[in-house]
Amino acid sequence: MKVGFYTSQREYTEKQKEFDTAIHDVLKNGIATLGQQVKDFEKAVEEFTGAKHAIGVASGTDALVLSSDILGFKDVKEVITSPFTFLASASCIARHGGKPVFVDIDPDTICIDPNKIEEKITDNTVGILPIHLFSQMADMDKIMDIASRHDLKVLEDAAEAFGMRWQGAGDSMKHSGTIGDFGVFSFFPTKTLGGYGDGGMIITNDDNLAELARQYRVHGASKKYHYDNLGYNSRLDTMQAAILLVKIKYIKEAISKREKIASLYKERLSGCEHIRFPKIKGNQSPVYYAFNILTDRRDELNAFLKENEIGTSIYYPMPLHLQKCFSYLGYKKGDFPVAERISKEILALPIYPELTLDEVNYVCDKILEFFKK
Known part of the structure; x- marks a missing residue:
């Protein structure tokens, strides 16, 4: 018997009519960047996760890069994170001239060991970047407590964590990415919620951060051809959003x-x-x-x-x-x-x-x- 690590063909065969209709609707209505399907998918993610704002971008990596830039993870400032993760979780800091500061992982969970974070905090530390890996979230109670006491920003790398939820002490269950200042998802094809190509999303409950994220994904524009910031060209593709709208139903x-x-x-x-x-x-x-x-x-x-x-x-x-x-x-x-x-x-x-x-x-x-x- 041959068992592939992953295949998209079976899912497509099961839901072929829905996928074909979604793709053809995009084509029939005319190709548009940040089209209606993107807006609809952002709304669907907000409803599923409970996040106040969801901002679609071109990839999970871009979501990390934009969020790091906005939060000030740059210019030799230090951000504490795990060494056991995908490159993008730390390169998003280094790309802006920030300094990734690694701490070891919990041998049981394989997530960042929160008990090792505080000893690495210096006067130059501005944030913590926990990664929710494989099957579970990092200990967000301890991480948010440390961040609060040291006035640090928290960027949750939830690229692999769509659907995961954490319940803090005396609190309701919260979806990954909604606890820190920003959270990010990847919709790479193999993910729990994956498209048929690259795609990503930034989520936040902060109105000001959300507005900056929306500007940064379109070159920093507050309105067309008016640039308040130096941003990026990073928009969730309308075709990918149409496919993801089918998949999020299931x-x-x-x-x-x-x-x-x-x-x-x-x-x-x-x-x-x-x-x-x-x-x-x-x-x-x-x-x-x-x-x-x-x-x-x-x-x-x-x-x-x-x-x-x-x-x-x-x-x-x-x-x-x-x-x-x-x-x-x-x-x-x-x-x-x-x-x-x-x-x-x-x-x-x-x-x-x-x-x-x-x-x-x-x-x-x-x-x-x-x-x-």
Whole structure:
């Protein structure tokens, strides 16, 4: 049996009529940047997440870049974040001349360890950039408490966290991205809510920040050809918005199917002494954008699965503090031992709503077969 890590064809086949109609409607009505479908999709995201403002941009990376610029994460100012993440979570700071300051991750959750943040705060620190990774949000209670006490801005990288929610002490459940000053989503095709190309979104409950984000995505214009700021050309494509409008109707169902697949993986693999799972911490609702296992025989297992035509991915094989592009920061091997260890143990298995239970069982069978050898 061949099991791909991800495929979009099954979803398209299931909902072909709806996708075709959405695409043809854009074509029939005339191509327009920030067209009606973008406005409708922004409204749908506001309703689903509870955010006061949703601003569509060209990618999750652009969402981080624009938000970092607006929040002042630049000009040698320091922003505390995790080294165990995708490049964009830190490059958005460095791109503006800011300084990413890394702290190690929690070995259980693989998210930033909030207990290590405060010791890295200096007079030059202006913000914290937590990343909600794989299946859960970072500890936003501790992060927001630290930010409040030190007057720091918080940019939530929720690129992988659409649908995740956190409940603070004595508070209602809040969607990822709505707790800090800004939150960002990516709609890259593999995401829980993914388009058929690049797309991203900035969310906030702050009216002034929202207005700046809307200006920054169109070159900094407050109205056409009137530029209050030096911004960017970064708009969510109308065609992608039309596709995402179809998909967001089924987002709760998609999240539920991912949870069932994750539960089956845990049921089948929990008895294997060579495998560990990240632990969910805090009062939150996880979403299984990715399903990761941890094993000290990761590379051997990965090779075996590929030989058996099972797709996998490694998020992430090298922490950011060891990447060449960040060598100027002066970090060295051993500075963040948890992130370095996890990078050698972590392996993502196939998980998407259209994956069949037979395919999940086949993946589990092969993993258990490997460890019996």
